[in-house]
Amino acid sequence: MNLIGMNPQWNDRAVLSGRGLVKRYGTQFALAGVDIEVRPGEAIAIVGPSGSGKTTLLHVLAGILRPDEGEISLGGQRIDQLSEKKRSELRRSEFGFVFQQGMLVAELTAEENVALPMLLGGTSRKEALTAAREWLRRLGLGERGGSRPGELSGGQAQRVAIARALTHRPKVIFADEPTGALDTRTGKETMDALLVAAADAGAAVLIVTHDRELAASLPRTVTIRDGKISSPVEAVA
Numbered sequence: 073m074n075l076i077g078m079n080p081q082w083n084d085r086a087v088l089s090g091r092g093l094v095k096r097y098g099t100q101f102a103l104a105g106v107d108i109e110v111r112p113g114e115a116i117a118i119v120g121p122s123g124s125g126k127t128t129l130l131h132v133l134a135g136i137l138r139p140d141e142g143e144i145s146l147g148g149q150r151i152d153q154l155s156e157k158k159r160s161e162l163r164r165s166e167f168g169f170v171f172q173q174g175m176l177v178a179e180l181t182a183e184e185n186v187a188l189p190m191l192l193g194g195t196s197r198k199e200a201l202t203a204a205r206e207w208l209r210r211l212g213l214g215e216r217g218g219s220r221p222g223e224l225s226g227g228q229a230q231r232v233a234i235a236r237a238l239t240h241r242p243k244v245i246f247a248d249e250p251t252g253a254l255d256t257r258t259g260k261e262t263m264d265a266l267l268v269a270a271a272d273a274g275a276a277v278l279i280v281t282h283d284r285e286l287a288a289s290l291p292r293t294v295t296i297r298d299g300k301i302s303s304p305v306e307a308v309a
């Protein structure tokens with residue numbers, strides 16, 4: 073096994089860990105020293121004022137951005153120093169992403185959109201489409217696999233994006249304002265669908281949100297202020 077920079081001090085229960093994460097833009101600190109540990113299968117809301125560093129934290133943990141300082145580990149293996157190519161492979165195989173707008177490919181059907189990460193990862197078309205149909209069914213879209221994004225409602229399109237994020241069975245889902253473009257009721261239904269599907273897949277979920285009610289409904293909330301984690305607010309029973 074080729075483990076890069078295994079750090080025995082890290083909590084081996086964590087699926088994803090960030091230690092001392094710093095990200096600067098010019099002289100501005102978007103992240104000013106963040107420590108975070110994500111346990112397998114847990115759902116975490118990331119909240120904080122606009123510009124506090126939430127999206128930057130998500131992007132650094134997901135390997136989209138490289139931190140200026142600090143270490144990131146996935147299952148005990150350092151990933152922050154991997155090449156762009158390796159990080160891109162890792163994002164495709166180990167992580168799933170849900171953005172505010174589904175970012176679906178307009179020319180492809182719902183099931184082709186869902187199958188895409190698996191196809192890019194080398195899975196056969198037949199296997200990828202079978203898995204895609206199964207996840208669409210679980211998300212209540214069994215009848216819509218042949219529809220193109222333009223034929224779906226906002227909530228349906230977001231559920232297609234959720235299926236796409238989960239079909240390859242990632243360890244962690246990164247969701248940035250996944251319900252921000254939806255009305256309150258559809259947003260809640262979509263969020264419930266995301267949480268149930270992620271639990272079903274055994275994936276941890278990190279959700280950046282401005283929605284206090286949503287954040288309060290998750291078992292763990294991490295608050296970012298000025299690029300730092302301020303005292304964590306745990307949901308009150």
Ligand SMILES: Nc1ncnc2c1ncn2[C@@H]1O[C@H](COP(=O)(O)OP(=O)(O)OP(=O)(O)O)[C@@H](O)[C@H]1O
Binds near residue numbers: 097101120125127
């Ligand atoms: N590409 C960039 N170039 C320069 N500064 C950036 C860039 N991306 C983010 N920043 C700055 O870093 C800080 C953190 O931004 P970030 O987008 O992470 O905040 P956020 O908490 O997600 O904000 P919002 O809730 O408004 O989406 C902000 O001050 C922002 O202006």
